[in-house]
Amino acid sequence: MNVTALGVALGGNTLLKDVTFELDSGEILGLVGASGSGKSMTALALMQLLPPGAQLAGKVALRDEILTGKGAEAMRAFRGRDIGMVFQEPMSALNPLMPIGEQIAETVRLHREVSRKEAFALAREALDAVGLTGESGSFERYPYQLSGGQRQRVAIAIAIVLSPALLIADEPTTALDVIAQAQVLALLKELARARRMGLILITHDLAVIAAVADRVAVMQAGTIVESGYSAALLRNPVHPYTRSLLAAARMPRKSTFKRPSAAVVETRGIVKEYRRARRSLWRAPQAVRAVDGVSLTVHAGETVGLVGESGSGKSSLLRVILALQRAQQGEVRLLDEHFPASDGLKLRRQRRAIQVVFQDPVSSFDPRWNVERIVAEPFHLLDTPPSPAESRRLVAEALEQVGLSAADSTRLPHEFSGGQRQRIAIARALISKPAVIALDEAVSALDVLVRQQILKLLAELAERAKLAFLFVTHDLHVVRSIADRVYVMQKGRIVEEGQTERLFGSPQHEYTRALIAATPVLPAD
Amino acid sequence: MRRSTNISLVMGGLLSGFFVAVALLANFWTPYDPAILSIVDKLQMPDVHHWLGTDQLGRDVLSMIMAGARTSVGVALLAVLIGAGLGVPLGLSAAAGGGALDEFIMRGNDLVFAFPALLLAILITAVFGPGAVNAIIAIGVFNVPVFARVARAGALQEWTRDYTLAARVAGKSKLHISLEHIFPNLLSLLAVQIAIQFSLGIIAEAGLSYVGLGAQPPTPSWGRMLNDAQTLTALAPHLAIAPGVTMLLFVLGLNLLGEGIRRQSGRDT
Numbered sequence: 001m002n003v004t005a006l007g008v009a010l011g012g013n014t015l016l017k018d019v020t021f022e023l024d025s026g027e028i029l030g031l032v033g034a035s036g037s038g039k040s041m042t043a044l045a046l047m048q049l050l051p052p053g054a055q056l057a058g059k060v061a062l063r064d065e066i067l068t069g070k071g072a073e074a075m076r077a078f079r080g081r082d083i084g085m086v087f088q089e090p091m092s093a094l095n096p097l098m099p100i101g102e103q104i105a106e107t108v109r110l111h112r113e114v115s116r117k118e119a120f121a122l123a124r125e126a127l128d129a130v131g132l133t134g135e136s137g138s139f140e141r142y143p144y145q146l147s148g149g150q151r152q153r154v155a156i157a158i159a160i161v162l163s164p165a166l167l168i169a170d171e172p173t174t175a176l177d178v179i180a181q182a183q184v185l186a187l188l189k190e191l192a193r194a195r196r197m198g199l200i201l202i203t204h205d206l207a208v209i210a211a212v213a214d215r216v217a218v219m220q221a222g223t224i225v226e227s228g229y230s231a232a233l234l235r236n237p238v239h240p241y242t243r244s245l246l247a248a249a250r251m252p253r254k255s256t257f258k259r260p261s262a263a264v265v266e267t268r269g270i271v272k273e274y275r276r277a278r279r280s281l282w283r284a285p286q287a288v289r290a291v292d293g294v295s296l297t298v299h300a301g302e303t304v305g306l307v308g309e310s311g312s313g314k315s316s317l318l319r320v321i322l323a324l325q326r327a328q329q330g331e332v333r334l335l336d337e338h339f340p341a342s343d344g345l346k347l348r349r350q351r352r353a354i355q356v357v358f359q360d361p362v363s364s365f366d367p368r369w370n371v372e373r374i375v376a377e378p379f380h381l382l383d384t385p386p387s388p389a390e391s392r393r394l395v396a397e398a399l400e401q402v403g404l405s406a407a408d409s410t411r412l413p414h415e416f417s418g419g420q421r422q423r424i425a426i427a428r429a430l431i432s433k434p435a436v437i438a439l440d441e442a443v444s445a446l447d448v449l450v451r452q453q454i455l456k457l458l459a460e461l462a463e464r465a466k467l468a469f470l471f472v473t474h475d476l477h478v479v480r481s482i483a484d485r486v487y488v489m490q491k492g493r494i495v496e497e498g499q500t501e502r503l504f505g506s507p508q509h510e511y512t513r514a515l516i517a518a519t520p521v522l523p524a525d
Numbered sequence: 526m527r528r529s530t531n532i533s534l535v536m537g538g539l540l541s542g543f544f545v546a547v548a549l550l551a552n553f554w555t556p557y558d559p560a561i562l563s564i565v566d567k568l569q570m571p572d573v574h575h576w577l578g579t580d581q582l583g584r585d586v587l588s589m590i591m592a593g594a595r596t597s598v599g600v601a602l603l604a605v606l607i608g609a610g611l612g613v614p615l616g617l618s619a620a621a622g623g624g625a626l627d628e629f630i631m632r633g634n635d636l637v638f639a640f641p642a643l644l645l646a647i648l649i650t651a652v653f654g655p656g657a658v659n660a661i662i663a664i665g666v667f668n669v670p671v672f673a674r675v676a677r678a679g680a681l682q683e684w685t686r687d688y689t690l691a692a693r694v695a696g697k698s699k700l701h702i703s704l705e706h707i708f709p710n711l712l713s714l715l716a717v718q719i720a721i722q723f724s725l726g727i728i729a730e731a732g733l734s735y736v737g738l739g740a741q742p743p744t745p746s747w748g749r750m751l752n753d754a755q756t757l758t759a760l761a762p763h764l765a766i767a768p769g770v771t772m773l774l775f776v777l778g779l780n781l782l783g784e785g786i787r788r789q790s791g792r793d794t
Binding site for chain 1: 685686687688690691692693694695696697706709710
């Protein structure tokens with residue numbers, strides 16, 4: 001594959017400029033950059049799936065054929081047959097009402113004149129290739145019966161069933177757990193090698209690049225600012241942007257650890273069960289135990305990490321700790337008192353002490369409220385709400401504390417970037433002067449550069465305001481850079497606990513070891 | 526971002542606005558008194574004096590349509606207000622309460638839905654006698670479950686968003702959050718439904734009047750005009766065409782308006 005001076009313009013805005021690269025068969029090229037840098041646009045431009053009104057410039061050649069300038073009809077034949085594509089979200093890429101085997105066979109029959117039987121044989125082969133055999137009748141399974149990693153394997157099977165010359169994978173593992181991510185990456189690498197297929201891997205994660213890509217192209221604002229062999233480039237980056245990305249991705253490990261002091265939050269034997277939908281009128285509905293007897297402690301001023309895969313019960317536990325849901329068993333103690341208190345007045349006083357920041361910077365705010373109203377919402381917890389002037393002053397103070405300005409208070413949330421919104425969420429959490437803030441994957445939706453800034457802000461706040469944090473995440477790098485102590489959670493239970501460096505240095509539980517082994521790492525500085 | 530003018534919104538707004546204005550105007554002025562009979566002038570075709578002709582009793586059709594618009598708009602509007610006023614709070618509490626409360630409210634809704642509308646109208650008429658007020662009640666009752674469902678569906682979606690959790694962490698009750706956060710975010714959704722129910726209300730009012738369960742003479746009504754015109758279609762087709770086309774345009778306008786609001790709100794978010 002050969003791409004020369006690819007450019008895309010839409011309504012006077014240049015989205016891509018002079019994107020040039022080559023890709024050999026069997027080679028893996030990583031496209032890396034912050035969101036909005038043009039990575040995905042490049043993929044769409046290669047397949048000529050551009051938004052309406054966009055202008056394409058430059059030349060794309062696959063094998064010896066020039067793709068640019070071909071008609072829509074001809075390109076449709078190319079897509080799927082010669083270029084396969086895998087997207088971030090496997091659930092939305094699959095048809096929920098069709099067995100996976102049939103979906104793969106459908107792709108075959110769209111492009112080749114083959115019988116149903118032959119198409120099914122090819123589909124079976126593709127499923128074998130992505131490692132989805134063995135399970136009874138996986139061919140007839142529906143997407144909802146599969147895990148996220150398995151779904152992504154099906155999406156890959158669809159992409160490779162016609163042995164395309166090129167596979168484009170756009171953030172294929174971002175929605176997956178660490179362990180599934182490691183498996184899918186290994187699979188992609190193996191497929192590219194074995195089938196002599198070019199692979200373009202689009203990601204924001206430099207560690208993923210380091211793990212699989214042969215060569216890497218760093219994109220910023222629609223252009224490639226630096227490219228080269230990934231091992232060499234990651235060791236000696238030249239362009240300042242690459243350097244800053246690398247510096248942000250290579251998060252410094254936390255070196256000083258606080259000694260435990262008085263407990264702020266303490267849970268004792270929390271059990272949280274959800275009832276499944278009733279299957280039969282005669283049998284009692286089944287219960288799923290999301291949290292199974294968890295006891296943990298957060299001390300004053302301490303940052304505690306809670307690590308685990310999705311479905312490990314982290315979020316359920318957090319909701320119990322925040323008294324948003326009631327546990328079936330166990331007790332939460334906040335500042336050495338039972339939480340939530342049955343007395344309304346006392347409960348409000350308690351709630352002041354524990355606040356929260358959520359993962360999704362979009363849905364965390366009422367879209368109709370301006371920043372001032374959003375940040376001031378926890379004033380509802382005060383016995384006597386401050387006067388409007390006083391409230392405005394306190395909001396401005398909180399905004400400045402998180403690196404925003406008082407002038408931002410009249411704007412609406414959609415006017416801010418993801419990182420700025422997380423700052424607003426932190427300001428909202430700070431306004432009631434809490435003793436502890438729970439952070440639910442609070443930096444997972446952010447770019448590396450922004451993530452670094454937010455983590456720095458949190459570290460400063462912990463120091464300055466003597467705040468304790470309960471940091472829930474699946475990202476081990478993040479935990480290692482910010483937490484004093486870590487709990488590892490699996491299937492609703494805490495399997496290991498310890499001071500961060502000690503736990504990472506010599507993990508005892510096999511699950512912790514598996515997590516650490518699966519996490520892609522950058523080559524050392 | 527494409528900036529095309531929202532044609533549905535403009536056209537729908539103009540059409541519906543026009544008919545509502547006509548209905549308001551009819552409160553103060555109509556070309557002739559729609560109640561005055563003038564047998565000499567009966568069954569005239571449209572001309573300069575009677576723009577839409579006269580009926581078998583010599584009444585001016587344009588004036589009757591204008592006065593009928595007042596009845597239609599009044600009945601449909603009040604019916605929508607009843608429906609939204611009861612349905613939205615029910616839907617919001619079903620979404621906020623969940624569990625048994627949700628089941629109770631929504632199954633009650635199903636019950637009303639399953640009840641034949643005409644049967645209820647006849648029941649009410651049997652008890653209270655026919656009239657515009659009874660039409661309002663009958664139509665309004667059937668609007669309640671529609672608004673309850675729309676409000677519940679929209680509210681459930683809002684409840685999945687993290688800001689409702691943040692508000693609960695800020696100590697707000699579910700009632701408080703429903704009023705302060707959920708309801709304002711449902712306004713565009715409800716505006717669409719109001720436009721749709723309004724148009725359905727107009728058709729329902731005409732239907733009830735047609736079978737004699739709605740507004741009674743001498744209150745003019747489109748449905749009864751259609752009924753009166755039925756036997757005379759060969760002789761004076763304009764008697765059926767005039768109210769028919771008026772209703773068609775009004776309902777079309779309201780549906781366009783609903784579609785326009787839906788698109789507009791979709792574009793904003």
